[in-house]
Amino acid sequence: MPLVAFEPIAGHRKFLDIKNISAAAEMPTAANVEQALRTALQARDVTVIDSSSGCGTSFTVAVISDQFEGKKSLQRHRMVNDALKPYMDEIHALSIKHCWTQEQQAAATNK
């Protein structure tokens, strides 16, 4: 079996192939998270920042949705958590900056 040292490019390529396969299957990207939030909460606006610099382990999110109407803060946070349940195995930290209704968003921006 050839040593990797003598075939750095081939070995690296093989490593990348393996890594990409597993990465696609498990690691959530900001796009995945955004999609999940949009569909589950029928959100008007979603902002997702991968605060783990691309590792997909820590996200900061802000969601504007009508489904939050009449719900208390904790309930809204639980809704966001539930929307991301499939990813929670890989996500280590989730920071929910805002979960607001349309009116709250308008009030906040007008201030």
Next chain:
Amino acid sequence: MHLQGLVQPSCSSRPYAFGLPQSGLLRSAPLRHSSCSQLRRKPSLFTTAHRSVNRQSNRTVSAAGAHGFETGMSPQLRSAVDKMVQEHKIVLFMKGTPQFPQCGFSNTCIQILNTLGAPYETVNILESELLRQGMKEYSQWPTFPQVYIDGEFYGGCDIMIESYTNGELQETVEAAVNS
């Protein structure tokens, strides 16, 4: 799964550890597996949880410990947590201790609680994987820190910040402390 190594050495500023006496009982007594009935020790969260893991023929529970996914809290752990959140008005399940928080979000909660000035208890969920996974199930909340006020789950760090900013937290804490 040996819990001996997970228990911090005792010190006066050690956060509440589910009824364990401050003398570091777990460290001095050897941990035996469940079937030894001669070993009489004051029941505590860790020893009873550990015992139940071994005593049950339910292999998935011990396997869960090894693989790190939870398949259910033991009744002893659940009742210990129940007791904890009911006995104390404010309980913070955090990573690390108030003196040495191991996570920025946990630290933020500590700072907020210190500013409020109300007495609170902390539990370091890093001490035990069983506890860590168990609390996720108990609170139905995937992350730490977790704050309990007046026996009810209040939220995580984001909620603490939000309610501290708009004054709700002070009201809730005052109501809890005075009740």
